[in-house]
Amino acid sequence: MSRDGAVPGSASLQLVAGTVLLRPQEQVADAMLDGWRNQQLARNLAFSTIEGRLNAVRTFSRHADAHPWEWTSKMVDDRLGDLRAVRHLKTVDSAQLR
Template structure:
């Protein structure tokens, strides 16, 4: 464990304590995409690959008009 109590390589909290999010769903979704992008960069994937994947995910989200935690198999069938 590090001095801050996290295991090596663990992600830290990106929010300030006691502060309410203005648009929590959008902010959580963006944080998820940032984490996913970082994971792909760590795997040394090409930026073009990462951008295409992110673009498809955003397009699917617009089609579904919902956030990922609200997606159902029906959205994929319609896509």
């Protein structure tokens, strides 16, 4: 944690103070994912692991047509149900979410 109380990877460190966002929800979601990516890099995770996770989140966001803070457990259940019904998956990993 820095002296001002900001946690590494937090949105306040990803977004420039005082700027006006043209597409605030999309830009905040992108900044959240960038921060999450940086946190995973700091944990020394493999690039392929990080990219797979990011792709899974982006794919789910498109499927749900909602930003992460709008997601509900029903949306996740619906998506996993679709994957099981359409692709006949018994278990789902991030590569199969695409």
